[in-house]
Amino acid sequence: MKVYKFGGASVRNADGVRNLHKIIAGEENLFIVVSAMGKTTNALEQVFTGLQRGDRALSEEQIAALRDYHAGIIEDLWHGPKRLERVDELFAELERVATQTVYRAEDAELWYDAIVAYGELLSTTIVSEYLNAAGVANHWVDMRRCFRTEMRHKDAAIDIVASAPLLRAELAGRPERVFIGQGFIGGAPDGTTATLGREGSDYSAAVAANILDAESMSVWKDVDGVLNADPKIFPDAVQIAELNYLDAIELAYSGAQIIHPRTIKPLQNKNISLYVRPFGDKRKPGTVIRAMSAPVDVPILILKKDQVLLTIRSRDFSFVLEERFATIFSLFERFRLKTNLIHNSAVNLSLCVDNSWHIDEAVNALRANGFDVMKTGDMELLTIRGYTDELWRRYAKGPQVFIRQSTQATVRVVRKR
Ligand code: ASP
Ligand code: MG
Numbered sequence: 158m159k160v161y162k163f164g165g166a167s168v169r170n171a172d173g174v175r176n177l178h179k180i181i182a183g184e185e186n187l188f189i190v191v192s193a194m195g196k197t198t199n200a201l202e203q204v205f206t207g208l209q210r211g212d213r214a215l216s217e218e219q220i221a222a223l224r225d226y227h228a229g230i231i232e233d234l235w236h237g238p239k240r241l242e243r244v245d246e247l248f249a250e251l252e253r254v255a256t257q258t259v260y261r262a263e264d265a266e267l268w269y270d271a272i273v274a275y276g277e278l279l280s281t282t283i284v285s286e287y288l289n290a291a292g293v294a295n296h297w298v299d300m301r302r303c304f305r306t307e308m309r310h311k312d313a314a315i316d317i318v319a320s321a322p323l324l325r326a327e328l329a330g331r332p333e334r335v336f337i338g339q340g341f342i343g344g345a346p347d348g349t350t351a352t353l354g355r356e357g358s359d360y361s362a363a364v365a366a367n368i369l370d371a372e373s374m375s376v377w378k379d380v381d382g383v384l385n386a387d388p389k390i391f392p393d394a395v396q397i398a399e400l401n402y403l404d405a406i407e408l409a410y411s412g413a414q415i416i417h418p419r420t421i422k423p424l425q426n427k428n429i430s431l432y433v434r435p436f437g438d439k440r441k442p443g444t445v446i447r448a449m450s451a452p453v454d455v456p457i458l459i460l461k462k463d464q465v466l467l468t469i470r471s472r473d474f475s476f477v478l479e480e481r482f483a484t485i486f487s488l489f490e491r492f493r494l495k496t497n498l499i500h501n502s503a504v505n506l507s508l509c510v511d512n513s514w515h516i517d518e519a520v521n522a523l524r525a526n527g528f529d530v531m532k533t534g535d536m537e538l539l540t541i542r543g544y545t546d547e548l549w550r551r552y553a554k555g556p557q558v559f560i561r562q563s564t565q566a567t568v569r570v571v572r573k574r
Contacts, residue, residue, distance in 0.1 A: 160374040162190040162340065162362035167377050167436045168280055169195030171233035177284065178291055180377060180439055185334040188369060189295075190362040191284050192340045193276025194230065197223060198355070201273040204255050208268060216255040224248055227279055234287050243282050251275045265514070266310035270342075270352045274301070277339030277358070285337045295335040296328075303327050304343030304364065306351040312493065313351040315343055315360070317423065321368045328369070338365065359417040363431070367423035374424060375432040375443075376416065382433050382444035383408075383415045386458040397457075398442070399450035405431075411459040411497075411540035411569075421446070456543040458552075461497060463512045464536040466559060466571055467520070470505050470529045482506075484526055492519035497538055498569055500560050507560060509538050509571045533559070539570045 161181065167173050168191060181187060193201075200219050207216030231239055254271050277300075285297040303324040306313035320343075328336060340358020345351040353360050359376060366374040381396055388394040400408070402425040409418040415433065424431055425448070434443035471481055485506065489496060492515040500507040510516070512534070523530045536559065541548055543566055553561055553568050560571040 158186045158188055158369045158371045159184070160188045160190065160362050160366040160369070160371045162358060162374065162376045163192065163436070164358065164376070164378055165192040165195055165197065165276075165280075166379045168192070168284065171230050173436075174230065174234055174284055174287055176436060177377075178288060178293065180436070181288075181293070181335070187334070188328075188336045188338065188365050188371070189284075190338055190340045190358055190365060191277065191281050192358040194227065194280045194283075197226070197276040197279070198273055198341075201276050202269075204251070205269050205272045208255055208258060208260050208272070209262075209265065211260070213256055217252075220248065220252055220255060223279075227283065231283060234283070235290070241282065241286055243286070244279060247275060247278050247282065267349060270310045270350050273352055274339075274342045274350045277341050281337050281339045288335070288337070293335055294333045295337050296331050296333040298324075298327055298336050298338035300339045300342050300361065301344040301350055303338065304361070306343040306345050306353070308346050310345065310349070310351050312354040313343065313345065314419065315353065315364045317364055317367060320364065324365065324368050353419075354417065356414075356417045357419075359420040360423075363420040363423040363429075366429050367427050370427060371429055373430050373432060375434050377434055377436040379436055380433075381435045381441055383413075383446075385453075385455045387414065387460065390460055391458050395455055397444055397453055397455070399444065400446045400453065401450040402446060402448060404450070404453065405446045407542070408457060408459060411461060411538075413457075413459045453543070456541055456545060456548055458548070459540045459542075461511075461538040461540070462574070464497065464509050464538050464571065465512050465516060466507060466509050466533040466536050468505055468507045468531040468533075469523060472527050472529050474504060481528075485523065485528070488519055488522050488526070492516070492522065494519055498560070498562065498571060500562065509536065509560070533573075535574045536571055537574050539572065540567065541569075542567045544568050 163177055200223050203219045204216045258268055285295055288295050305316045305319040340361040341353055343351050362374055383397050384394040385397055386394040402421050406421045409416050428448055430445055430447040432443050432445050435441050495511040496508050498509040520530050520532055539552055553570050557573040558570055562569045
């Protein structure tokens, strides 16, 4: 079995779906993981915002646009007027959830997941029906029933041990040799839909690869492979031919948009190679990520945007902040803050965290626990692995730099945007 993952950009229009068909042509024993088409997840987040704010018009407007967008792709694929019953049903369900839910703020994550999951349900339905029509017999897999997650919404981890028998049973004894499942979604223990965090489809594919003992996993992307920097931010980016698992995890954690940070562990546990390959040209080698690799010989620059710097101090000036670390981090856990960098002194603890929904609640809770907290927004975190003097001069200095941490090979800078 091989696992192929197609991201939203790869299936953003009918040409993309036709290209997917071309890539898988002739393959057997394939598990395909597909993300939501194009910017669908962003639009669904707006549908959720409508529910959250009681702005029904916003939700309806976004759903109408998504209906048109998907209908356009379907008509293009079938070369004329065509409706897919299952797609109509999914939109009817989505509309019910978005407009008839009795919303409570405590359940924000639950309803977020119930809504945004439709992107992948729609994309996989369309791809599956199109491939069937094109003669590629395949089985549509409902990942809400095959991936059991932890009891958490919006950013859930998959329980691989509990999921393995479910996914294997779904595939066992089926006549088809091609399977199509949604990225990004699973089912929580209470039966509700859970999502795995934005860009989580890579993680879905990696867990499927782990459970199915895949010979390899390939992510088909709109770039030639993994680059040493985001070319939109740093010109002169070059491709990296191979990376080992550890480097890949470091890069993903630092904010490289290559793969979801949780992707590597399920692959590493079963020693499965991950290929990042260009969607446009099957012959190009792409980048391979595996246990052993040649050393990377170019500096790697990763910019993580939308960061907030929290500087925390004990109000009684207690010099041993360590004693209070447990309180601080348990609040972070409770309000689901993601810490990307930690810097401490005798009385201060500075943390660079992702900007997120519950940040102000966390700050209030810290204050209620006897801390002074300073919050600085509009920050970004730059990580340079294998920095040179020139890169140091260009990026690690200057008045906009708030914190700089360096080791022999890596420098990390928290700076004002
Ligand atoms: N559709 C989801 C997102 O856009 C998951 C993914 O693309 O991997 O975040
Ligand atoms: Mg996506």
